[in-house]
Amino acid sequence: MNWKHYFTTSVGRKLVMGFTGLFLVLFLLVHCYVNSMIFISRNAFNAAADFMGTTVAIRIMEIGLFAGIILHIIQGLMLARMNKAKRSIGYATNTTNTKQVPWYSRSMTLLGTLVMLFLIMHISHFWVPSRITHDLNATKLPNGVETHDLFQKMLDVFQSPIVVVLYLIGVASLAFHLFHGFFSACQTMGLTSHKYKNFLKGFGIVFSVIVCLLFAAMPISMYMGWVA
Amino acid sequence: MEHYSMNLTLKVWKQKNTKTKGHFETFQVKNISSEMSFLEMFDVLNEQLIAEGKEPIAFDHDCREGICGMCSMYINGRAHGPWHHTTTCQLHMREYKDGDTIVVEPWRANAFPVIKDLVVDRQAFDRIIQAGGYISANTGNAVDANSIPIEKHKADEAFAAAACIGCGACVAACPNASAMLFLSAKASHLALLPQGDPERKIRAVNMVEQMDKEGFGSCSNIGLCEASCPKGISLENIARLNREYLGAVFGEGGDNA
Numbered sequence: 001m002n003w004k005h006y007f008t009t010s011v012g013r014k015l016v017m018g019f020t021g022l023f024l025v026l027f028l029l030v031h032c033y034v035n036s037m038i039f040i041s042r043n044a045f046n047a048a049a050d051f052m053g054t055t056v057a058i059r060i061m062e063i064g065l066f067a068g069i070i071l072h073i074i075q076g077l078m079l080a081r082m083n084k085a086k087r088s089i090g091y092a093t094n095t096t097n098t099k100q101v102p103w104y105s106r107s108m109t110l111l112g113t114l115v116m117l118f119l120i121m122h123i124s125h126f127w128v129p130s131r132i133t134h135d136l137n138a139t140k141l142p143n144g145v146e147t148h149d150l151f152q153k154m155l156d157v158f159q160s161p162i163v164v165v166l167y168l169i170g171v172a173s174l175a176f177h178l179f180h181g182f183f184s185a186c187q188t189m190g191l192t193s194h195k196y197k198n199f200l201k202g203f204g205i206v207f208s209v210i211v212c213l214l215f216a217a218m219p220i221s222m223y224m225g226w227v228a
Numbered sequence: 229m230e231h232y233s234m235n236l237t238l239k240v241w242k243q244k245n246t247k248t249k250g251h252f253e254t255f256q257v258k259n260i261s262s263e264m265s266f267l268e269m270f271d272v273l274n275e276q277l278i279a280e281g282k283e284p285i286a287f288d289h290d291c292r293e294g295i296c297g298m299c300s301m302y303i304n305g306r307a308h309g310p311w312h313h314t315t316t317c318q319l320h321m322r323e324y325k326d327g328d329t330i331v332v333e334p335w336r337a338n339a340f341p342v343i344k345d346l347v348v349d350r351q352a353f354d355r356i357i358q359a360g361g362y363i364s365a366n367t368g369n370a371v372d373a374n375s376i377p378i379e380k381h382k383a384d385e386a387f388a389a390a391a392c393i394g395c396g397a398c399v400a401a402c403p404n405a406s407a408m409l410f411l412s413a414k415a416s417h418l419a420l421l422p423q424g425d426p427e428r429k430i431r432a433v434n435m436v437e438q439m440d441k442e443g444f445g446s447c448s449n450i451g452l453c454e455a456s457c458p459k460g461i462s463l464e465n466i467a468r469l470n471r472e473y474l475g476a477v478f479g480e481g482g483d484n485a
């Protein structure tokens with residue numbers, strides 16, 4: 001059996017989901033850390049954003065990130081379609097028994113699709129103007145370096161209550177996606193033995209709550225004018 | 229609890245054979261004792277149908293004591309009915325009240341085609357076992373029980389995995405119709421023991437390949453299989469199977485744990 005085949009069996013495809021999923025989780029951590037600079041100051045955030053945008057190694061990793069997310073989305077949607085086809089005649093009785101397993105565990109495709117729609121909006125808000133079209137105001141950092149005023153862009157974008165609400169829906173979808181996703185990826189990689197099972201389950205939930213609360217706080221505090 | 233009797237309405241799946249389309253039919257049963265098992269209630273219904281000159285409902289059963297795994301019935305939206313860790317033959321009518329309506333369907337999965345009414349073909353499970361759920365030891369006299377010492381916790385885990393009776397409730401309950409709980413139980417009780425070591429590198433991969441060929445879905449780690457399993461097979465077995473699979477991919481060959 002060759003390598004390609006190892007990753008196209010049912011377990012192999014799930015390994016691809018798990019690896020890309022955890023890679024995206026790692027990115028979330030970095031992204032959340034950098035963006036939390038808005039709570040410190042305009043310059044702190046703009047300097048961090050400038051570092052992310054101008055460091056060559058990070059720009060290369062950015063390509064990996066896009067590849068990872070596209071792979072994750074394509075594989076996720078393929079799996080959903082393949083799995084649905086395995087039961088041509090469904091049950092007549094309602095099988096959505098949320099007492100047996102949490103609803104979000106059964107809604108990964110829906111939650112993932114919501115995250116995807118959110119990502120399209122999010123990328124067009126910030127990544128496109130800063131990396132592609134360059135239509136952002138310039139600002140000077142205290143050390144004299146000239147860069148984009150991404151902080152100002154955030155302030156502008158989050159003036160619209162509709163945008164703020166859409167961001168909150170996106171972040172909530174991500175949180176629930178990860179409630180199941182983090183543990184699921186660990187299980188797929190075989191890490192959830194008796195010893196670590198409960199720890200990994202708990203860690204995934206605590207991690208998702210903290211990261212997503214921080215993300216949610218960003219549009220809210222911009223809109224409310226808590227940061228300036 | 230007090231013994232009582234009840235009248236029930238049953239909506240049961242009727243299907244002539246694999247090729248024809250099935251449909252639900254409604255039946256009335258009277259004077260069912262709360263002491264009866266679910267299958268005994270079906271016996272009463274079938275005797276009644278025979279007396280009326282109609283065809284009885286085909287359903288699978290054998291041991292009627294919760295160990296053979298034959299009695300596949302999907303009852304009111306749950307594999308083997310509402311009781312935890314219970315097969316259909318061990319479900320008793322004290323669960324129901326006079327006047328209840330009960331919907332009974334066969335296991336639904338393309339890999340388990342309906343043979344007739346509630347009877348499904350589960351030979352796909354046999355072929356998964358044939359693909360890797362064995363050890364290649366020379367037969368002969370049984371060896372001395374303690375000639376190969378095995379740590380207590382491994383023996384316990386292997387024993388717990390070996391409790392799988394191949395009933396298919398895990399497949400029936402899984403939204404993806406995945407056979408991973410069954411497969412992982414069958415692989416685990418061998419992977420945990422030194423006797424299973426020679427086939428370690430091929431077992432997980434071959435069994436997974438066969439599962440895919442049979443038309444089962446992949447595992448989304450949802451956990452409805454574990455919740456529906458009459459023998460309490462744990463999701464940890466699926467993690468172990470995945471570990472064995474990764475071991476085969478990266479050449480390590482699992483960790484025997």
Ligand code: HEM
Pocket residue numbers: 014015017018019020021022024025028072073076077079080108109111112113115116119177178180181182184185186188447448449
């Ligand atoms: C930042 C964004 C995202 C992160 C951090 C993330 C993370 C994860 C993780 C960790 C898993 C568990 C993998 C496993 O079960 O082994 C997962 C599963 C999944 N993801 Fe995502 N994901 C993201 C975005 C998306 C998007 C945009 C989609 C689009 C459809 C998606 C669809 C899915 C699906 C369908 C599954 C379940 C696959 C299965 O179990 O069969 N995800 N995700």
Ligand code: SF4
Pocket residue numbers: 297391392393394395396397398399409410413453456457458459460461
């Ligand atoms: S794992 Fe449980 S539910 Fe699945 S076949 Fe074995 S005993 Fe039945």
Ligand code: FES
Pocket residue numbers: 288289290291292293294295296297298299315316317318
């Ligand atoms: S008839 Fe054997 S387990 Fe139910």
